[in-house]
Structure formats: structure tokens, C-alpha cells
Amino acid sequence: MxxxxxxxxxxxxxxxxxxxxxxxxxxxxxxxxxxxxxxxxxxxxxxxxxxxxxxxxxxxxxxxxxxxxxxxxxxQRSDLVKSVLQREIDACADAAPALAASHEPGAALTNWLHRYAELVASKPRLAKALHSGDPAFDELPGYFWQRFEPALASLLEAATASGEIRADINPKDLLYAIASLFVPMGDDGVAYSQRMVGLLIDGLRYGAEAGQSRC
Amino acid sequence: MxxxxxxxxxxxxxxxxxxxxxxxxxxxxxxxxxxxxxxxxxxxxxxxxxxxxxxxxxxxxxxxxxxxxxxxxxxQRSDLVKSVLQREIDACADAAPALAASHEPGAALTNWLHRYAELVASKPRLAKALHSGDPAFDELPGYFWQRFEPALASLLEAATASGEIRADINPKDLLYAIASLFVPMGDDGVAYSQRMVGLLIDGLRYGAEAGQSRC
DNA sequence: ATAGTTACCGGAAGAGCATTCCACTTCCGT
DNA sequence: ACGGAAGTGGAATGCTCTTCCGGTAACTAT
Structure with a gap:
């Protein structure tokens, strides 16, 4: 950070x-x-x-x-919450270039996605506070996408270029899909969600060899 | 879920x-x-x-x-919140038989649905507290369905029998759909949601004459 | 109807937390 | 090194939750 x-x-x-x-x-x-x-x-x-x-x-x-x-x-307390979340978002987004520099493109991508999933999974209470309707948090979702979309886009691009990942993946969709997997879960379902994310990542690989999978 | x-x-x-x-x-x-x-x-x-x-x-x-x-x-504060909500659920559910006795079946149904929509719309903060993960509120969703599903079912049955409403409506689906319309709305969107509910109710009528409408 | 036996009421008291304020401390430019 | 300004810490204030107990009003047995 x-x-x-x-x-x-x-x-x-x-x-x-x-x-x-x-x-x-x-x-x-x-x-x-x-x-x-x-x-x-x-x-x-x-x-x-x-x-x-x-x-x-x-x-x-x-x-x-x-x-x-x-x-x-x-x-205001919301200032503190906001800053903590921004700092975590920054830390996660900044990890993308670092991983890209130290790993193969495919490994960098999967590592980062797990990192991102971990972030989303570990913040159920913060997420609740964030969606509480308090206008103090209105700017956070925008910041979230603004930081993460380019970060993932570059990782995806590299992995696609190296042929490890199929090409029809939209960064925002993927971010949103992973985040959605954790929404209904409480404290117990984290392991389940992690498995689902793993499945999702495997799905990215699939298309690289086989062309196009089912929806 | x-x-x-x-x-x-x-x-x-x-x-x-x-x-x-x-x-x-x-x-x-x-x-x-x-x-x-x-x-x-x-x-x-x-x-x-x-x-x-x-x-x-x-x-x-x-x-x-x-x-x-x-x-x-x-x-506990949650006891008070819980009791208030139960009382409101009861009041709304109990309104169903009363409306059925004093109105035509179709009017009773639409009146009650608007009443129900009003209830759902007016409780964004309570709903938030309810979904806060506090186990004190675990029993409330069950109570919600237990009271509302039979109430709406009898209204639907009567309205269907009198030919004012089409027959392929599931009570739970309808309750859920109306509740969903209000989820993403803050304080401003209530009017919008009300319009959507009105549209939905009109849709119920449509099928009674024309058979089956679009989704 | 009346007296006795409770259940219940109300608000004062104690404790904890949020927020403000200002005398004191620490840093930075010169 | 020095002076001024930015920054610090924690005591003080006010608000709220929660408990406790003397007093009161409702049931019950006669």
C-alpha cells in the first residue's frame, strides 16, 4: 500500500x-x-x-x-470505516502488478483472484455497514470498481496473451461474480464460497484449450 | 437462500x-x-x-x-423490534379476511396487495436490522411466510373463482416479487416501486381475459 | 365489600461511551 | 539553535443504557 x-x-x-x-x-x-x-x-x-x-x-x-x-x-466514525476499506482496496489492487512481476501470467491471475475473494469474504460486517444506506459511503463502490477493474484487466490481458486463459472474459463481470458468491453466506459458508471461486477460476482455464464452454 | x-x-x-x-x-x-x-x-x-x-x-x-x-x-432491544414487526405482520395478515368480507374478491385482492406493499416499503430500516445477522431475528422470516402465504392464498382463490384474476399465480411468488421490488430502493424510489406494484397487479387482471400475457 | 397479597410501575442512581476543548509537546523552516 | 505552528493527549461534559427498589394499583379469598 x-x-x-x-x-x-x-x-x-x-x-x-x-x-x-x-x-x-x-x-x-x-x-x-x-x-x-x-x-x-x-x-x-x-x-x-x-x-x-x-x-x-x-x-x-x-x-x-x-x-x-x-x-x-x-x-466521524464513517470516515474511519471508509479509510480502512479504501486502504484494503488499495492493498489488494496494488498486489496485482506485484504478482504480475513475480509470477507467470496464469499464476498471477489465479493468485490475485484468490486474494480478492479473501478480501470480499472477510468483510461481511463492513459490507453491511457499507450498504446501510448511509450516504457517507456512497463514493466507495465507485472507488471499488475504479481500482479493481484496471487491476484485473491487466492481469487478464497478460494471461490471455500467454494462452493460459480464454479471451472472452470481462473483468467487471468476473469481479461481480466472485463478490456475488459471498453475498448470501454467513460465517460458515466461507469454505463453500472458496470452492465455488476455485471452480470459477478453473472455468477460465477451460476455454483456453477447448475454445468455448457452455454458459 | x-x-x-x-x-x-x-x-x-x-x-x-x-x-x-x-x-x-x-x-x-x-x-x-x-x-x-x-x-x-x-x-x-x-x-x-x-x-x-x-x-x-x-x-x-x-x-x-x-x-x-x-x-x-x-x-433486549431486539425483543421490541421483533414484537413490533410481528404485530405489523399480524395486522396486515388479519386485514385479508376483513377485506374479503367487505369488498368484491378482485378489489379485496388489489387492496390487500397495496396494503402489503406499503408495509414492505415503509420498513427499510427495520428490514436492514432484520438482515443484520443477529440470531435474535432468525424466527421472523418464518413467521412472515407463515402468516402471509395463507392470507394471500385465500384472497387469490376467491378472485380466481370469480373470474377476475387468472389462475396461474403462486402466492409465495407474488409476495416475494413485490418485496423484491422495494429492496434496491432507498427513500426516494418508493413512488417508483409503488408504480411497479401497480403494474404487477394489472398484470394479474390481464390473464383473466386474454389467457396468458408476457412474463 | 374489604382486607391481604402480590405483580407491577416509575424514576433515581450507577456505569459506560462519544465528543469537545485546551494546555502542553513535537516538528519543521530559517 | 530558535520560534512559531501543527499536532497531541486526556480530563471534562453530556447523553444513553441498564439496574434496582420503595410505592402503588390490581386481583383474590372471605
Whole structure:
């Protein structure tokens, strides 16, 4: 994961923001950036163990900062949830080029798809919060596709070019199909869903040799 | 997903001693029953205006009782939510025979379907809480079908017998279809969904004269 | 009808969490 | 090294949930 993480503001980092209204080219101080990282890391851990409604102090303690610092960077709880998800999306999307560089195209693709499935599977509570109708999360689905579609597209392209994968696969469809497999599942069905995803990936291979399979 | 028809029997009368458990349903005192009614009515109102997370005191005040009384009858918040929903389901289901007695079969059917659609449409937040994975609500879907399927079945039967409605309609399918129309909608799309339901109901009529319409 | 026996009511008290505020600390440019 | 500004931490405040118990009103036996 690269250093992204604007807190609530959604700005900062490298871009000076030409479109921004004379706003904040001010770079974040080093300790502030460090604390934000700690908070996001702690929040991710606490969210998975104690749920998204965990006490703020628990997150602050785990990050080794005061609650004031938490509220400074994430005035609303939804800001924290949003940033955690964005960071996870980034981490997963950034893994695509890395895998492409270190594996055969076919292996890179399947590895990444499992990584993606893992991400989708491990966030049932976050996904619920996300679809709760809270307008604070409206931008997340867009970010999701914006990051994942190009990432998968390049992997697919490489695998197709090397002849390991058939050519009639649409990235968005595949992402959506895998995500759908996990929707109805609770905590138990994860293994089942993993098997289904494996089947799906095998299906990708099939067409490469046999031309076109059934629907 | 497979809905389970869980037995929703579970009455509030838990026999205390093994000595005389039979025949002592321990009737509720009159004022207690009155307060429970007030609480359910108030909870319904507050849930729709302030959401399911509204303060307990707000509900107690609106019901004209103390918070102690609320917690006596509904120790858990989910108990209150569950009871409110059951009461609404009951009210809607009980409206079916009443409509059948006071209207032509066709009118009774369409009136009831609109009533049902209204119920489904007005409870997005409650529905969310219901699907939140909390096992406290596991029995509710079963109760839903158990009450509504027979209610609609009798209305459909009468309307079919009088020739106003075609015969190839399955009660459960129709209930599910109407409920589905409201799923993706937020607060704005209610009007749209209502139009779709109207269309659906018109479709029921169509087949009665012309045989079989498009899907 | 009356007195006795409960079940039940109501709100005050205790505990926990979210959020704010500001004196103090740490960083960065000069 | 120094001064100013950005950033920090945690005490303080207010709100809410939940429990508890003295008082009250409803049933019951006579």
C-alpha cells in the first residue's frame, strides 16, 4: 500500500490539487502521518475482532494514541470505516502488478483472484455497514470498481496473451461474480464460497484449450 | 437462500415451577397488558421517525410509561423490534379476511396487495436490522411466510373463482416479487416501486381475459 | 365489600461511551 | 539553535443504557 490516506479531507499526498480551491497544499507533518497509519492499522484489527461499533478508546489505545488524535483525523466514525476499506482496496489492487512481476501470467491471475475473494469474504460486517444506506459511503463502490477493474484487466490481458486463459472474459463481470458468491453466506459458508471461486477460476482455464464452454 | 419455517410458537408464558406447570398460563395483569400495547404503538412510531436506534427514553415517554416498564417487558432491544414487526405482520395478515368480507374478491385482492406493499416499503430500516445477522431475528422470516402465504392464498382463490384474476399465480411468488421490488430502493424510489406494484397487479387482471400475457 | 397479597410501575442512581476543548509537546523552516 | 505552528493527549461534559427498589394499583379469598 502506498502512502495515501488523506483523513477526512480526501486530499494531500503528492498532488498539489490544481482543482482544489486554494485549499491545503500543506503537507502533513511526519508524526501525524505516522499516527494516521497506526490508527488505520488498529481500526482494521479492532473492526474484525469487536465489530465496527467498537469503542473509540479501544482503537485509540491499540494505536497508542489518545482519543483526541483519533477524532482529529477521523471526526466521524464513517470516515474511519471508509479509510480502512479504501486502504484494503488499495492493498489488494496494488498486489496485482506485484504478482504480475513475480509470477507467470496464469499464476498471477489465479493468485490475485484468490486474494480478492479473501478480501470480499472477510468483510461481511463492513459490507453491511457499507450498504446501510448511509450516504457517507456512497463514493466507495465507485472507488471499488475504479481500482479493481484496471487491476484485473491487466492481469487478464497478460494471461490471455500467454494462452493460459480464454479471451472472452470481462473483468467487471468476473469481479461481480466472485463478490456475488459471498453475498448470501454467513460465517460458515466461507469454505463453500472458496470452492465455488476455485471452480470459477478453473472455468477460465477451460476455454483456453477447448475454445468455448457452455454458459 | 433457503428460508426456514421456524416454529414461531414461543409464547411468553414460561412455566416456572415443575410442580404446577400445566394450566397456569398466568394471565397478565390488565395494566401490564395496556402498557405493553402502548409501548408497541410508541415504538412503531419512534422507529419510523428516529430509527431503530432511538433512545429508550423517547419510546417510554411517548408511551407514557417509565423506562423501567420498558425494560421489564422488553429486556433486549431486539425483543421490541421483533414484537413490533410481528404485530405489523399480524395486522396486515388479519386485514385479508376483513377485506374479503367487505369488498368484491378482485378489489379485496388489489387492496390487500397495496396494503402489503406499503408495509414492505415503509420498513427499510427495520428490514436492514432484520438482515443484520443477529440470531435474535432468525424466527421472523418464518413467521412472515407463515402468516402471509395463507392470507394471500385465500384472497387469490376467491378472485380466481370469480373470474377476475387468472389462475396461474403462486402466492409465495407474488409476495416475494413485490418485496423484491422495494429492496434496491432507498427513500426516494418508493413512488417508483409503488408504480411497479401497480403494474404487477394489472398484470394479474390481464390473464383473466386474454389467457396468458408476457412474463 | 374489604382486607391481604402480590405483580407491577416509575424514576433515581450507577456505569459506560462519544465528543469537545485546551494546555502542553513535537516538528519543521530559517 | 530558535520560534512559531501543527499536532497531541486526556480530563471534562453530556447523553444513553441498564439496574434496582420503595410505592402503588390490581386481583383474590372471605
Amino acid at each position: 502506498t502512502e495515501n490516506t488523506a483523513a477526512a479531507g480526501a486530499d494531500s499526498t503528492t498532488s498539489a490539487g490544481p482543482g482544489a480551491p486554494a485549499g491545503t497544499p500543506r503537507r502533513l507533518r511526519a508524526d501525524a502521518q505516522r499516527n494516521i497509519d497506526s490508527l488505520l492499522q488498529a481500526a482494521k484489527a479492532v473492526f474484525t475482532t469487536s465489530g465496527v461499533d467498537a469503542p473509540a478508546k479501544e482503537i485509540a489505545d491499540q494505536a497508542g494514541v489518545g482519543v483526541g488524535t483519533l477524532y482529529r483525523h477521523f471526526p | 433457503t428460508e426456514n419455517t421456524a416454529a414461531a410458537g414461543a409464547d411468553s408464558t414460561t412455566s416456572a415451577g415443575p410442580g404446577a406447570p400445566a394450566g397456569t398460563p398466568r394471565r397478565l395483569r390488565a395494566d401490564a397488558q395496556r402498557n405493553i400495547d402502548s409501548l408497541l404503538q410508541a415504538a412503531k412510531a419512534v422507529f419510523t421517525t428516529s430509527g431503530v436506534d432511538a433512545p429508550a427514553k423517547e419510546i417510554a415517554d411517548q408511551a407514557g410509561v417509565g423506562v423501567g416498564t420498558l425494560y421489564r417487558h422488553f429486556p
